[in-house]
Amino acid sequence: MTLTEAIEAYLTLKRSLGAIFSSQASILRAFGRTLGDIPIDTISSEACSSFCRGTGLPTRHWENKHHILRGFFNYLRSRGYLAASPLQEPGPRALHAFEPYIYSHEELQRLLDATATLASTRFPLQPLTYRTVILLLYGAGLRVGEAIRLRRCDVDLHNRLLSIWDTKFFKSRVVPIGTQLCSALETYRMARDAQFKPVDSHAPFFAAHHGGAMSRQQLEKVFGHLRQRANVRRPATDRWQPRLHDLRHTMAVHRVVAWYREGVDVEVRLPLLATYLGHVNLSGTQRYLTMTPELLAEASLRFERYAAMGEENTHG
CATH class of the missing domain: 1.10.10 (Arc Repressor Mutant, subunit A)
Structure with missing residues (x-):
């Protein structure tokens, strides 16, 4: 089997399993172009190392290339196409400078209190909406996209369950929630239904000012405003400030x-x-x-x- 044939067979398998795999495909095909369409049993460890590493300190990109090649060679070994992987281990380890921000309980309370500053005659529901989103992201540990994609039918307040569909890694799950968070969601649901006419059960649970779905861009923008009002920040010398995802x-x-x-x-x-x-x-x-x-x-x-x-x- 040649390298090009092996790469295409591997990509076909991954996509048949539901993986998008677009960035990984680009890296594997670049690997194939670099080495040429050679028999897979002639791939050397030096060629793999040269492809993964550049000069200077390791970067996240080098680390990612090594990780993708590891999966590719594991596939070839599992199918019996290769007796052993030519990839040298361990791979390059980049320094991960980014660290998530862990809010204190007092900072969380300041963020919640700051939602009162969002009062708007155009969108009276705005303070409660953003307060409830923050409570949900923290209380249920949801990803931001999971929260704003929630539909009315996904929020079962009677049984205190959230249904999260087709999220990261193509996984779905059911998330049980506590009584306090359930009560907060019920308060929001009643206020939302009082402002907007009852709509289809598949409509977004969190409504923007027009009654449709909230956008992530708007949510991030408003959260930045709340964070400044609550004086929740990293030192000015830090590259990253606290995020919603944190x-x-x-x-x-x-x-x-x-x-x-x-x-x-x-x-x-x-x-x-x-x-x-x-x-x-x-x-x-x-x-x-x-x-x-x-x-x-x-x-x-x-x-x-x-x-x-x-x-x-x-x-x-």
Whole structure:
């Protein structure tokens, strides 16, 4: 089998499974052009390394190319086309400068309070709308797109369930919510129905001023205004300021901190959190274990308790 044939067979398989795979296809085809249409068993580790790496420190792009080639060669090995992968491991590791912002409880309250400044005669429902969106993003850990794509029929307040359809990684899930968040959604639903005529059950749950769906661009713009009003910011020297999506990260970190304080086995609970958040694998959730000083302090305290118990048992 030649490299070009192998790449096209791999892309066909991925797309048949529902993956869009457009950026990955571009990288694999660039790999094929670089090496030429050679037999796959003649691909050298040096050629792979040369394709993945440039000069200087590793970048995210190099790391991504290595990750895509790893999946490709794993596919060839699993089909028996290759006895071993020519890819050198480990691959280039880029320095990930970006860190999600974890809001404190006090900052979350300031953001919620700031929604009162959105009062508008043109859109009387605006303060409550954005307050409820913030509560939902934090309370249920939804992605921003998942929240604004919610339809009326996706929000089952009687059973306290949210249906999230065809989201990231082509996954759908059902998200149970707490009584307080359910009450907040019910308050918004009643106010929305009082302002807008009852519409189809497939209409957006969160309505813009015209009654249609909210746009992500408008939501991000308004959130930037709220963040400034609430004085929630990183130092001016930082490249990134707190984002809407960071409410999801915050929910996860706060949940793990609470588990540590409750004395439960966090490692056992992590798969549950991964499922709740819609992560494709556990590694996406495990990174929350080291995200904040508060979380590290709780983990350290847990370790100290176990160490002390171990000493008592030894001396006893």
